[in-house]
Amino acid sequence: METEIKDNDTQPPHFYPxxxxxxxxxxxKPLMLVKDFIKDLSLPVxxxxxxxxxxxxxxxxxxxxxxxxxxxIKVAGxxxxxxxxxxxxxxxxxxxxxxxxxxxxxxxxHDAPLDPNFLGAGRMLTDKEGGYMFYTIKPGAYPxxxxxxxxxxxxxxxxxxxxxxxxxLVTQMYFPGDPLFEFDPIYQSVPKHARHLxxxxxxxxxxxxxxxxxxxxxIVLNGSKRxxxx
Amino acid sequence: MMETLETTPSQTVGPFFAYSxxxxxxxxxxxxxxxxxxxxxxxxxxxxxxxxxxxDGAGAVITDALVELWQADETxxxxxxxxxxxxxxxxxxxxxxxxxxxxxSFSFTTIKPGSQSGGAPHINVMLLMRGSLHLLHTRIYFSxxxxxxxxxxxxxxxxxxxxxxxxLNYGNGRTExxxxxxxxxxxxxxxxxx
Ligand SMILES: [Fe+2]
Numbered sequence: 569m570e571t572e573i574k575d576n577d578t579q580p581p582h583f584y585p586x587x588x589x590x591x592x593x594x595x596x597k598p599l600m601l602v603k604d605f606i607k608d609l610s611l612p613v614x615x616x617x618x619x620x621x622x623x624x625x626x627x628x629x630x631x632x633x634x635x636x637x638x639x640x641i642k643v644a645g646x647x648x649x650x651x652x653x654x655x656x657x658x659x660x661x662x663x664x665x666x667x668x669x670x671x672x673x674x675x676x677x678h679d680a681p682l683d684p685n686f687l688g689a690g691r692m693l694t695d696k697e698g699g700y701m702f703y704t705i706k707p708g709a710y711p712x713x714x715x716x717x718x719x720x721x722x723x724x725x726x727x728x729x730x731x732x733x734x735x736x737l738v739t740q741m742y743f744p745g746d747p748l749f750e751f752d753p754i755y756q757s758v759p760k761h762a763r764h765l766x767x768x769x770x771x772x773x774x775x776x777x778x779x780x781x782x783x784x785x786x787i788v789l790n791g792s793k794r795x796x797x798x
Numbered sequence: 799m800m801e802t803l804e805t806t807p808s809q810t811v812g813p814f815f816a817y818s819x820x821x822x823x824x825x826x827x828x829x830x831x832x833x834x835x836x837x838x839x840x841x842x843x844x845x846x847x848x849x850x851x852x853x854d855g856a857g858a859v860i861t862d863a864l865v866e867l868w869q870a871d872e873t874x875x876x877x878x879x880x881x882x883x884x885x886x887x888x889x890x891x892x893x894x895x896x897x898x899x900x901x902x903s904f905s906f907t908t909i910k911p912g913s914q915s916g917g918a919p920h921i922n923v924m925l926l927m928r929g930s931l932h933l934l935h936t937r938i939y940f941s942x943x944x945x946x947x948x949x950x951x952x953x954x955x956x957x958x959x960x961x962x963x964x965x966l967n968y969g970n971g972r973t974e975x976x977x978x979x980x981x982x983x984x985x986x987x988x989x990x991x992x
Contacts, residue, residue: 578804580931587810589929592855596982597958599991602935605950606992609922611868612891615880618831630827650802657880663818672826673814675862675897689818689828725812727819734992738926738933740809757931758807765806790805 578765580757587753588714609733614659614693623691626664626704630687637683638667638705642774642782643741646698647728649789654698655735661691661727662702669708678710703780709748721748721755728787735789742767743783808933811926813862820864820895831883836867836892836908843872847974848938848964849905852896852927855982859902863927865979867892867906867938869920874912910940918948925979935990938977941965954988961987 582594622629627636647655665671665688670680672687686705694700709719723740730736742755744767749755755763765788774782811819817826823833837843848867852860869890870876877890890911894904913919921938937950939962945951951959964975979987 578807580807580809582930582932584931587929587931589810590931591929592858593860593927593929593981594931595934595986595989596855597986597988599989600954602950602990602992605953606990610876610878612877612889613880614831615882617883618881620829648803650805652803661818663815665814671814672817674824675813687817687826687828689821689826691818691831725809725815725818727811727815733922733935736924736933737806737808738811739806740812754810754931758809762804762807765804766809787806788803 577759578762580759584753584757587757606733611729611731611733611736613657613731614729616693618659619692624700624702626662626686626688626690626702628703629690631685634685636666636686636705638686638708640703640780641706642701642703642776642780643724643768643785644699644701644774644782645768645784645786647694647700647730647787647789648698649735654694654696655730655789656694656696656698657731658694658698658735659691659727659729660694660700661729662689662704662724664688664704664707664724665710667705667708669710671710680708680710706743706781714753719748719751721746721752726787728789730789737787737789739787740766741785744768744770808931810928810931811864811933813928815864815926816895816897820893823895823898830893831881832889832891832893834892834894834904834906836869836888836890836906838887841888841909843909844973845907846910847905847907847972848921848977849903849974850964850977850979851901851903852925852979853981853983854929857983859896860927860981861897861902863896863904863925865894865896865904866924866926867908868922868924869908870911870913872909872912874914874919913948916947916949918943918945918951920948920951923979935992936979936987937962937990938964938975940975958986958988961985
């Protein structure tokens with residue numbers, strides 16, 4: 569009953585040795601195909617009361633005495649299934665480094681300044697059209713220890729929880745034209761033709777005059793085992 | 799055949815998720831909408847505790863993993879109504895990082911799930927960590943249940959079924975189940991392609 573991992577050609581492999589931590593942390597045996605046993609398994613639904621007033625505004629949700637340092641941006645988009653149907657009520661949780669490329673996380677050792685007015689965590693639920701929108705600060709690049717002089721491109725981490733088990737995804741959003749793409753094994757782990765799916769689009773028409781630049785990042789969740797009108 | 803969109807690629811959760819996904823557990827100034835307790839604090843149902851560790855291919859304990867549990871209630875039904883801030887009643891959903899216990903273990907407080915349509919009681923597990931480019935799915939079954947009647951369980955290669963069984967242990971004066979996850983090796987956990 570154990571079969572080869574399905575050929576979903578936008579997805580990275582599990583084992584990708586250029587990203588060194590995968591060597592000891594990726595399954596060596598094929599995943600077990602279980603769609604015949606797990607039909608219509610839901611995931612938890614979260615109510616609006618779970619989301620605080622400023623949870624989707626990272627420029628405000630940790631502000632102490634002044635605005636956080638950095639380039640203010642809006643990140644917005646839609647969550648849909650593979651048929652383009654909007655997915656409302658999906659929980660999106662994000663986290664990121666500050667403008668200097670520093671995470672507030674205690675294990676972070678990069679010698680760049682913390683910003684006392686910025687935490688870098690946010691969350692919200694998608695609206696009826698599957699839409700979401702965060703205000704934040706453009707994250708900086710940061711070094712890591714994967715290889716000599718390794719730097720991560722600017723990115724925002726996304727955790728997405730839809731209402732069925734296939735609709736749980738954790739990913740990262742990147743910014744257009746980042747010169748670090750070609751040196752980053754995490755970005756490179758994705759098949760070449762699919763990498764653009766992780767790169768937000770700059771949206772001049774969504775910018776807010778004298779306030780914020782804007783990026784569009786749409787998320788398509790895997791619903792391939794369901795036909796749209798069953 | 800309807801034309802389909804390309805699905806968004808998965809990426810690793812990385813090492814720095816805690817201040818967003820499990821902030822209270824790690825002591826960051828952001829509240830958490832889920833934690834290690836899946837039951838209503840006030841409910842009289844008998845608690846079970848699920849504890850374990852996540853091991854890498856060299857046998858080292860992984861201290862930056864995130865474990866999520868999702869389970870049915872004692873009648874075998876999953877919660878359908880939205881979870882709200884008041885944590886009203888049984889949520890069936892929990893989330894714990896392995897970075898706060900000194901030994902790198904995770905621990906959840908819940909109730910034993912029921913089962914429906916002939917399956918064995920089980921808990922769905924979702925696992926994330928630095929070094930994993932995907933979210934991984936598996937299941938916890940219980941050592942004191944008849945699991946062979948479960949169609950998913952019995953279709954697992956017989957030599958690997960025990961990787962999904964949590965072992966009952968009354969040692970600490972409470973009903974504890976021990977469930978370790980092995981990424982690789984002889985005891986490599988069976989992971990699912992959902
Ligand atoms: Fe990161």
